[in-house]
Amino acid sequence: MTNLPLREQLAELIRAGLERAQAAGDLPAFDIPDVPVAPSRHANHGDYGSPVCLGLARVLRRAPLHIAETVAPHVPESEMIAEVTVAPPGFINVALDQGWMARQASVILAAGETWGNVAAGASTRVQVEFVSANPTGPITVGSARNAVIGDALASVLEAGGYEVAREYYVNDAGAKVRSFGGSILSRYADCFGASIPFPEKGYPGDYVTTLAERLAESAGRRYLDIDRDQAVREVAYWGMARVLEQIEDDLAHLHIHFDTWRHEKDFYAEGLFDEMLDKLRAGGYVTEYDGATWFQHPDLEKDAVLIRSAEVVPDPEGRPTYLASDVCYLWDKLIQRAFDRAIYVWGADHHGDVPRVQAAAQAVGVDPDRLIFVLYQMVTLMRGGEEVRMSKSSGDFVTLRELIDEVGPDPIRFMMLTRTMDVTLDFDLDLAVEQSDRNPVYYVQYAHTRIAGVLRKAAEEGFDPQTDGDPALLTHPTELDLIRKMLALPEIIDVAARNLAPHHLTTYATELAAQFHAFYRDCRIVDAAAPELTRARLLLARAAKSVLARVLHLIGVDAPERM
RNA sequence: GCCCCCGUAGCUCAAUUGGAUAGAGCGUUUGGUUGCGGACCAAAAGGUUUCAGGUUCAAAUCCUGACGGGGGUACCA
Numbered sequence: 001m002t003n004l005p006l007r008e009q010l011a012e013l014i015r016a017g018l019e020r021a022q023a024a025g026d027l028p029a030f031d032i033p034d035v036p037v038a039p040s041r042h043a044n045h046g047d048y049g050s051p052v053c054l055g056l057a058r059v060l061r062r063a064p065l066h067i068a069e070t071v072a073p074h075v076p077e078s079e080m081i082a083e084v085t086v087a088p089p090g091f092i093n094v095a096l097d098q099g100w101m102a103r104q105a106s107v108i109l110a111a112g113e114t115w116g117n118v119a120a121g122a123s124t125r126v127q128v129e130f131v132s133a134n135p136t137g138p139i140t141v142g143s144a145r146n147a148v149i150g151d152a153l154a155s156v157l158e159a160g161g162y163e164v165a166r167e168y169y170v171n172d173a174g175a176k177v178r179s180f181g182g183s184i185l186s187r188y189a190d191c192f193g194a195s196i197p198f199p200e201k202g203y204p205g206d207y208v209t210t211l212a213e214r215l216a217e218s219a220g221r222r223y224l225d226i227d228r229d230q231a232v233r234e235v236a237y238w239g240m241a242r243v244l245e246q247i248e249d250d251l252a253h254l255h256i257h258f259d260t261w262r263h264e265k266d267f268y269a270e271g272l273f274d275e276m277l278d279k280l281r282a283g284g285y286v287t288e289y290d291g292a293t294w295f296q297h298p299d300l301e302k303d304a305v306l307i308r309s310a311e312v313v314p315d316p317e318g319r320p321t322y323l324a325s326d327v328c329y330l331w332d333k334l335i336q337r338a339f340d341r342a343i344y345v346w347g348a349d350h351h352g353d354v355p356r357v358q359a360a361a362q363a364v365g366v367d368p369d370r371l372i373f374v375l376y377q378m379v380t381l382m383r384g385g386e387e388v389r390m391s392k393s394s395g396d397f398v399t400l401r402e403l404i405d406e407v408g409p410d411p412i413r414f415m416m417l418t419r420t421m422d423v424t425l426d427f428d429l430d431l432a433v434e435q436s437d438r439n440p441v442y443y444v445q446y447a448h449t450r451i452a453g454v455l456r457k458a459a460e461e462g463f464d465p466q467t468d469g470d471p472a473l474l475t476h477p478t479e480l481d482l483i484r485k486m487l488a489l490p491e492i493i494d495v496a497a498r499n500l501a502p503h504h505l506t507t508y509a510t511e512l513a514a515q516f517h518a519f520y521r522d523c524r525i526v527d528a529a530a531p532e533l534t535r536a537r538l539l540l541a542r543a544a545k546s547v548l549a550r551v552l553h554l555i556g557v558d559a560p561e562r563m
Numbered sequence: 564g565c566c567c568c569c570g571u572a573g574c575u576c577a578a579u580u581g582g583a584u585a586g587a588g589c590g591u592u593u594g595g596u597u598g599c600g601g602a603c604c605a606a607a608a609g610g611u612u613u614c615a616g617g618u619u620c621a622a623a624u625c626c627u628g629a630c631g632g633g634g635g636u637a638c639c640a
Contacts, residue, residue, distance in 0.1 A: 005579095007579080036581090036582080038579065038582075039579075040583085041578095041583075041584080041585090041586085042583075042584065045583070049582085049583080050582095051581090051582050051583085051620095051621080054582075054620060054621070055620085055621095057620065058620075064620070087583075088583090089583085089620070089621085090620085091582085091583065093583095134640070136640090171640080174640075175639085175640075176639095176640060179640095201639085201640095290638075291638085292638055294638095301565090302636095305637090305638050307638090308638040309638060311638095312638050313638070319638090321638075321639095322639095322640075347634090348567070348568065348633090348634060348635080349634060349635060350635085351566080351567050351568085351634080351635065352566075352567080352634095352635050352636060353635095354567095355566095375567080375568085377568060377569080377633080377634080378633080378634070380633090418575095418576075418577090418588095419575090419576065419577085420576090420577085421568095422568055422569065423568080423569060423570095423576080424568085424569075424632095424633060424634085426575080440587095440588065442602055443588090443602075443603090445602090446600085446602050446603075447603095449600075449602090450599085450600055450602095450603080451599095452600095453599070453600045454599045454600085455599090456599090457599045457600090458599075460599095461599085488579085491579065492579070494579080495579045495580080496579090498579095498580095499579090499580070501579095501580090503577090504577095504579075507577060507578085507587085508579095510577095510587075510588085511587085514587085517603055517604065518604075520599080520603080520604090521603075521604050521605085522604095524598070524599070525599055526599045527598095527599090541599095562600095563600090563602075
């Protein structure tokens with residue numbers, strides 16, 4: 001079930017008003033533009049307003065106020081509209097019908113978890129690829145924002161009418177195989193008193209030692225006795241599989257689950273890279289010099305390496321670059337698996353790679369506009385007022401799991417979604433840990449549990465929670481304010497999905513919770529002396545609880561019955 | 564040098580993407596429950612949206628240029 005956002009319904013009515021004004025000869029013929037409609041910020045401007053007549057002034061060479069006054073009477077009657085008014089300098093304002101609004105409480109309650117769904121996506125098939133942290137070490141706090149944004153974005157797109165698949169890209173090819181395997185193998189050798197030198201660019205973290213000890217326990221001395229290169233490779237893949245198990249488990253604790261895990265090394269095993277290379281060569285996009293194979297494209301200032309020279313990188317498996325894999329991957333996503341769109345959730349530190357991947361798409365005949373890059377700014381982790389530097393290769397980092405265990409998944413998810421992706425995020429560990437009860441997530445969750453508490457109370461008082469009251473009794477201004485806010489969810493989801501901006505949901509959740517608290521303050525819900533009104537307000541409370549739960553679930557946050 | 568992001572209340576950030584009188588939280592001050600969960604609510608104070616131009620009926624939002632902060636610019640991953 002989908003809902004047409006209220007503002008779009010109103011836009012249609014205003015558009016109809018323009019057409020009728022033309023048909024009646026009150027306005028001359030002209031192409032009717034898009035009719036923008038936005039919620040009014042002030043009560044005396046009605047509930048929604050449109051500035052469409054302001055833009056028509058030039059075309060019609062008439063005063064915008066006069067145009068608005070001409071159009072307003074032609075706006076069709078509707079059960080949802082109480083009044084259409086005009087305000088200087090030419091706004092058309094719409095006041096919603098209070099009886100209609102009150103009835104929407106029933107509609108919203110009946111819609112349940114489908115309330116807010118819109119059809120913006122028109123069943124477009126979209127793949128959201130996110131996290132995709134290298135399987136060479138525990139997932140860090142640095143990936144938390146990526147994980148949360150990607151998952152919430154996927155949820156928002158689902159609610160927005162897209163067909164969505166969540167995918168994790170496993171970077172298990174290239175030079176890191178050798179250095180990661182070599183790191184484990186060196187520590188593994190230590191377990192047996194043997195000595196294998198630690199790789200120059202190895203992974204120094206304690207988790208490597210732990211992995212090595214596990215391997216020593218399960219496999220014995222086996223890897224000391226076989227061919228060294230073979231051992232490094234096998235140990236690397238074994239280690240990456242273990243790390244991935246941990247990553248999957250960590251992400252599960254953040255309520256994140258992927259539909260698919262795509263392995264980079266399979267592109268080479270499947271022969272896809274050779275195929276892409278042929279395609280690029282045929283198009284004249286490949287050149288060779290300095291012993292390397294380069295991608296050249298008129299849109300790029302510099303050539304980009306596809307295959308490194310053997311002199312620089314002796315390891316044959318380490319020669320193809322990320323770009324080489326990226327060509328395969330975009331083909332895999334958009335041609336082989338035929339997604340309409342591929343969304344890449346990337347940290348802003350990778351923004352420089354965007355033009356190369358787009359050029360590569362163009363070069364193999366894929367429309368670059370089908371690749372959508374969602375770039376979020378970096379997270380700075382603060383502890384004791386100081387920045388915690390995170391680097392996987394230095395072994396000095398805070399793992400996502402530590403953060404989840406300390407703070408819990410809900411505050412992480414909520415806090416990571418309170419800002420637009422364009423701003424850097426300071427994540428204060430001390431604040432998150434020591435003062436977590438001040439986190440805004442609890443404000444929203446509290447509204448939900450408060451309703452649950454009221455419903456329990458109502459049941460104790462003998463009110464059947466499943467018996468619907470008469471919404472016509474909902475006439476108090478704060479009751480209507482709460483309904484207004486609930487009615488806004490479809491357009492919030494619409495905006496969030498169209499703009500790939502899931503942070504709108506946290507803002508909305510907070511506003512919705514505030515509206516419930518205001519209602520709770522002004523209107524006593526359970527009152528044995530007024531059973532009909534009680535039933536009506538229980539209906540409203542249940543609808544509010546349902547919408548709060550819906551939004552929290554979209555964000556990926558639990559909606560508890562008790563706290 | 565070049566490219567990308569940011570600059571809004573004391574602090575951290577919103578602003579349905581170009582609309583009307585720019586809003587929340589935290590902090591500060593002052594109030595509120597012989598009422599369903601006070602993890603709540605109300606009021607006050609706090610603004611030349613960094614600066615200077617420009618486009619537009621209309622700019623926090625778009626363009627140009629400063630200034631300040633962050634990131635990127637490897638045959639790294």
